Amino acid sequence: MYKEKDISIDFLGIHLENPFVLSAAPPTDELEIAYDGLKAGWAGVILKTTSVENNPVLLKYPMMSSFGPQGRKVTGLGNIDLISQYHIDDIEKRVRILKEAFPEKMIGASIMGARKEDWQNLVWRLKKAGVDLIECSFSCPQGSMGEAPGRMLAQSIEATEKVTGWVKEAAEDTPVLIKITPQVTDIVEVAHAVKRGGADGITASNTIPSLVGIDINTFEPYPSLAGKGGYSGLSGPAIKPLTLRTIAEIASNVDIVISGNGGAFSWRDAVEIMAVGASNVQFCTLPMVYGFRTIRDLKSGLAHYLMDMGFDSPMDIIGKAIQNIYSHDELPSPYTRAELIGEKCIGCGLCFDACNDGGHRAIAWDGNTRRPNIDEEKCVGCAMCMQVCPVDAIRMKEKIDDSLNYFVIRR
Amino acid sequence: MQTTLSREQALLEAERCLYCYDAPCEKACPSAVPVSDFIYSIKTGNLKGAMEIIVEANPLIDICGILCPAFCQDVCTRKQIDSTVRIRALHRYIMENTDMEENLEIPEATKEKVAIVGGGPAGLACARELRMMGYRPYIFEKKKIGGIPAQEVSSARFSEGRADREIGFIKKHFAIDVINKDVDSIDELANGYAAVFISTGLADEQDLGIPREALEGVYKAREILRDIKDGRTSKAGKRVGVIGGGNVAIEVASALKAENPDRDVEVIYRRGMKEIKAFPDEIEEANELGVTFQFMAIPKEIRGTDKVEGIVVTRAHLGEPDESGRRQPEPVPDSDFFIPLDTVVIAVGQKADKVFPGIQRKENGLISVDENMMTSVKGVFAGGDIVRGASTIVECASDGKKAAEKIAKYIEGSVGNV
Ligand SMILES: Cc1cc2nc3c(=O)[nH]c(=O)nc-3n(C[C@H](O)[C@H](O)[C@H](O)COP(=O)(O)OP(=O)(O)OC[C@H]3O[C@@H](n4cnc5c(N)ncnc54)[C@H](O)[C@@H]3O)c2cc1C
Ligand SMILES: Cc1cc2nc3c(=O)[nH]c(=O)nc-3n(C[C@H](O)[C@H](O)[C@H](O)COP(=O)(O)O)c2cc1C
Ligand code: SF4
Numbered sequence: 001m002y003k004e005k006d007i008s009i010d011f012l013g014i015h016l017e018n019p020f021v022l023s024a025a026p027p028t029d030e031l032e033i034a035y036d037g038l039k040a041g042w043a044g045v046i047l048k049t050t051s052v053e054n055n056p057v058l059l060k061y062p063m064m065s066s067f068g069p070q071g072r073k074v075t076g077l078g079n080i081d082l083i084s085q086y087h088i089d090d091i092e093k094r095v096r097i098l099k100e101a102f103p104e105k106m107i108g109a110s111i112m113g114a115r116k117e118d119w120q121n122l123v124w125r126l127k128k129a130g131v132d133l134i135e136c137s138f139s140c141p142q143g144s145m146g147e148a149p150g151r152m153l154a155q156s157i158e159a160t161e162k163v164t165g166w167v168k169e170a171a172e173d174t175p176v177l178i179k180i181t182p183q184v185t186d187i188v189e190v191a192h193a194v195k196r197g198g199a200d201g202i203t204a205s206n207t208i209p210s211l212v213g214i215d216i217n218t219f220e221p222y223p224s225l226a227g228k229g230g231y232s233g234l235s236g237p238a239i240k241p242l243t244l245r246t247i248a249e250i251a252s253n254v255d256i257v258i259s260g261n262g263g264a265f266s267w268r269d270a271v272e273i274m275a276v277g278a279s280n281v282q283f284c285t286l287p288m289v290y291g292f293r294t295i296r297d298l299k300s301g302l303a304h305y306l307m308d309m310g311f312d313s314p315m316d317i318i319g320k321a322i323q324n325i326y327s328h329d330e331l332p333s334p335y336t337r338a339e340l341i342g343e344k345c346i347g348c349g350l351c352f353d354a355c356n357d358g359g360h361r362a363i364a365w366d367g368n369t370r371r372p373n374i375d376e377e378k379c380v381g382c383a384m385c386m387q388v389c390p391v392d393a394i395r396m397k398e399k400i401d402d403s404l405n406y407f408v409i410r411r
Numbered sequence: 412m413q414t415t416l417s418r419e420q421a422l423l424e425a426e427r428c429l430y431c432y433d434a435p436c437e438k439a440c441p442s443a444v445p446v447s448d449f450i451y452s453i454k455t456g457n458l459k460g461a462m463e464i465i466v467e468a469n470p471l472i473d474i475c476g477i478l479c480p481a482f483c484q485d486v487c488t489r490k491q492i493d494s495t496v497r498i499r500a501l502h503r504y505i506m507e508n509t510d511m512e513e514n515l516e517i518p519e520a521t522k523e524k525v526a527i528v529g530g531g532p533a534g535l536a537c538a539r540e541l542r543m544m545g546y547r548p549y550i551f552e553k554k555k556i557g558g559i560p561a562q563e564v565s566s567a568r569f570s571e572g573r574a575d576r577e578i579g580f581i582k583k584h585f586a587i588d589v590i591n592k593d594v595d596s597i598d599e600l601a602n603g604y605a606a607v608f609i610s611t612g613l614a615d616e617q618d619l620g621i622p623r624e625a626l627e628g629v630y631k632a633r634e635i636l637r638d639i640k641d642g643r644t645s646k647a648g649k650r651v652g653v654i655g656g657g658n659v660a661i662e663v664a665s666a667l668k669a670e671n672p673d674r675d676v677e678v679i680y681r682r683g684m685k686e687i688k689a690f691p692d693e694i695e696e697a698n699e700l701g702v703t704f705q706f707m708a709i710p711k712e713i714r715g716t717d718k719v720e721g722i723v724v725t726r727a728h729l730g731e732p733d734e735s736g737r738r739q740p741e742p743v744p745d746s747d748f749f750i751p752l753d754t755v756v757i758a759v760g761q762k763a764d765k766v767f768p769g770i771q772r773k774e775n776g777l778i779s780v781d782e783n784m785m786t787s788v789k790g791v792f793a794g795g796d797i798v799r800g801a802s803t804i805v806e807c808a809s810d811g812k813k814a815a816e817k818i819a820k821y822i823e824g825s826v827g828n829v
Contacts (some may be wrong), residue, residue: 001543002463003516044829266455269734290430290451297452307514308459 005303009315010248011280012175012257013133015045019270019314020298022108023203023261023282024048024179026293029084031094035101036342039291041299044292045098045107045283048111048135049083050091051111052118052227053308065212065232072230076239077213077285077327078232080223085390088125090255095129106135110179116166124169134174135259136199139181139206140233146377154180164197182246191254204246205280206261207233236285239263244262246274249326250329251277267301274314275321292362334400334406338362338374344393351394353384359384382399383407415495421504425453429488429715430498436498438484441809442469445485453501462509470536471808473511473577474560476502477569479805480690499822511577517584518760522546523605523822524587531558532804533610533795537583540609544586545818550586551600558612560804563636565666595766597791606818609770609778609786609813613761615802619654622712624757628719632663632758639666648753649674652722654710655758656680657801659698661689663758668700676702679750681709681727681740705750709742713755721751721828743792761801775800782790783817784810792818 007018011301028034031050037045059082068075084091091109094148098107109126111134113119139155141169153159160178168176178194180187182205194202213230217348220230240263247258259277263285264270270281286294302314311317338351342350347370355363362378363385365371373387388393396407416424428450436446445464450463465472479499487495488668522545523743529553538548551752556562557578560569582589594600597607618624628648632655635645645667651674653664660678668787669675671747676695680687683706687694708724714719726746771779771787777800778793780786786793794810 001467003514086461267457268455291432293448294451297450297455297457297460300452301455303459304457304459396753 018043019280021282023284025284027287037292041295049110053087062223077236092129101131106132110135111230112137120170135177161193161197164199175200177201177203188253191250207235210234237265248276267298274317277319283401310386334398336398352387352389354384363399416504426429435486439482439486441473441806446470457588460478470539470828473506497515520547526604526607529611530556532807533811536808537815540815547587550589551592607791610795612796614764629755650752651676651754653678653756656687658689660758661693664702681704784814
């Protein structure tokens with residue numbers, strides 16, 4: 001009954017019906033599950049990271065843990081998973097089956113190897129199976145094989161460049177993505193190394209090494225395996241700000257295609273991730289938490305956003321925000337003050353606490369009327385009060401060169 | 412009285428939704444509104460997407476956002492934690508903050524003409540769905556397009572302008588024409604219709620079956636509601652007794668009290684508070700207006716010579732449950748008492764009128780249909796209250812939708828055309 005907007009994109013020469021792809025993770029680790037994901041409307045899959053036959057993968061359970069408020073339990077998801085237990089012989093078959101079932105969709109596969117022969121063998125076999133794209137995991141938080149076991153490949157500039165070269169040499173014209181970790185001193189250096197190695201693009205980024213929590217009664221880490229635990233790869237909404245930073249830095253400094261990943265939980269997150277330079281967006285935690293049906297709102301939300309903004313294609317968003325990102329010393333100094341929108345205020349007093357104990361004591365509290373009063377003389381415009389107001393009754397007023405502007409949080 | 416949610420309230424309410432898999436609310440909704448999906452879209456700020464989901468599923472969603480009994484809320488999983496998500500209020504929030512005309516895409520009307528008799532919820536829904544499939548629906552309506560929500564539901568609950576929004580939307584975009592005509596027989600319809608859908612609702616009201624019902628001062632509930640809705644002063648006096656315990660009884664009682672707060676309005680019901688069929692919000696509203704209740708009172712006879720002077724009722728005692736599962740009132744011997752009244756309003760149910768000769772009916776006057784919603788006459792389909800008996804807007808909307816599918820199949824030759 002309502003017009004459907006075309007939200008297809010071109011990603012490294014591959015046509016995607018929408019920018020949303022299932023990343024290398026449990027949702028793509030079983031043939032039937034990946035199949036259902038594609039059927040539900042996801043534009044493509046990257047099959048969970050595989051390796052050569054002689055590499056045993058010993059998984060340990062429980063594998064997952066999380067943190068978040070009651071209402072939305074999974075703000076951050078931790079896992080101690082490894083790469084897939086299925087080896088390349090299975091994955092080759094799956095690529096063929098999925099490609100035949102979904103010729104219009106992107107069927108990608110993720111690989112990890114130790115020696116040059118392994119990496120190149122994996123590539124040749126996937127190419128023969130008809131894969132559309134190869135992603136190399138240089139960033140499994142549980143460490144990689146070969147070079148420096150236990151350490152992520154992408155944490156070494158030299159190894160990153162060298163292995164990228166091996167893979168691209170074997171892949172020839174099949175697009176190659178290198179999946180990196182944000183856990184490095186200089187992300188731009190890594191991106192340069194990927195580029196020098198000849199890859200077509202970067203997947204930024206994988207999960208982030210973390211310790212999800214500690215049981216305060218038993219002192220066991222989460223997840224606890226008979227009392228013992230370790231570091232988890234963190235994913236989900238908690239890591240989105242880190243992903244945005246990683247992608248923005250790469251996009252601002254290196255001319256390379258970016259596949260955005262890490263913390264995307266809605267079409268809005270996807271738009272933000274594309275606005276800082278990603279060409280498409282991969283998802284793992286969202287479908288793991290709420291299922292493949294989440295694609296419906298991703299597509300519809302993006303389509304409406306594009307129409308409302310007057311954009312023709314999702315590709316018009318790519319990098320839109322980069323021009324507004326500056327280093328601190330380059331930022332302007334507007335005259336900024338908090339302003340109360342009286343009719344919206346419900347009198348909870350949270351802004352008072354925030355300013356009084358964590359700001360500049362610029363808010364006075366009238367206990368009789370239960371209303372805050374902002375003193376423009378004392379307010380420096382830090383915007384802390386605005387962060388805590390539950391009803392968006394505080395906005396920041398900024399003046400620069402005689403032009404008055406309001407900075408409002410829009411959610 | 413339910414009101415519109417603010418943006419903050421809507422977002423918080425939406426966050427309460429657990430987004431259940433195989434969501435019970437969606438199964439409970441007669442129009443199968445994808446509740447979890449539309450609320451999910453509210454959470455992500457995709458209001459327009461949410462609007463499209465609910466409008467596509469339920470042709471009367473704007474009206475349901477205010478008037479639906481919300482079957483969905485009865486089964487909400489969230490109740491097992493605290494209380495139901497206010498799904499109906501979220502419909503309303505969306506419909507009041509989006510424009511259902513935006514991005515509308517309707518196919519060319521190239522297919523057969525279909526006659527729809529009765530422009531209430533069932534007829535409107537059927538017209539919309541037929542038009543979406545390329546058919547040309549013509550609606551025949553004897554009074555005002557919109558059926559009961561437009562003609563009788565009191566303006567306090569559902570304002571005139573609000574009714575026009577969605578009814579006007581369907582009329583403007585989906586009905587080829589609305590013809591003002593009282594159709595008594597299918598033969599009256601001009602030739603050239605490939606099928607007919609009867610959705611005339613229940614035009615008449617049940618009698619009480621006690622002495623002196625014809626006396627001056629005795630009225631039927633919907634008659635009063637129509638007067639008030641049309642802007643006329645009702646004929647009711649100063650001391651009104653409303654007989655019945657359904658939604659219509661409560662509605663007319665509230666409307667009469669609101670019309671004149673000085674008038675005494677008492678609902679007289681033969682069972683107890685627990686057995687009352689009306690929805691809790693409606694009862695609460697009546698209470699707030701000052702309507703009073705006389706429970707466990709079985710009307711015996713109306714008293715008066717020229718006009719009503721009062722009613723004699725017998726005290727009831729609750730016996731065994733009947734088919735509806737509610738306990739049956741039984742008269743307590745020698746317990747008659749008199750309630751002085753100048754007006755008696757009867758609200759004990761609707762019934763079908765006797766038009767459309769040749770179409771098979773059940774004993775209670777409702778039209779009989781087969782599994783394809785087709786009546787005893789080939790090519791003539793029926794749905795809504797005239798088939799179900801008194802029901803609800805969302806059920807009638809769902810009937811209209813289903814009937815459109817069956818009619819399309821029939822015209823294409825794959826249903827009922829043997
Ligand atoms: C007072 C009242 C309040 C109600 N409140 C609610 C509520 O809050 N929520 C809810 O869900 N339900 C409510 N209901 C029930 C709901 O209104 C009905 O179930 C629903 O309207 C029935 O839809 P319908 O299309 O079958 O028939 P109707 O709504 O009755 O529409 C039938 C239409 O056909 C026309 N018509 C009849 N005969 C002919 C003819 N021979 N030729 C041409 N046109 C004809 C009529 O004028 C009317 O417009 C209420 C009912 C009443 C009486
Ligand atoms: C249980 C689990 C297993 C994963 N396995 C892999 C893997 O084998 N290879 C890989 O490249 N990434 C793997 N990932 C990382 C995801 O593909 C994705 O990069 C990460 O979860 C961040 O995206 P998200 O925030 O949308 O979940 C895994 C993630 C999870 C939660
Ligand atoms: S139409 Fe009624 S029953 Fe259906 S989802 Fe909406 S409020 Fe619930």
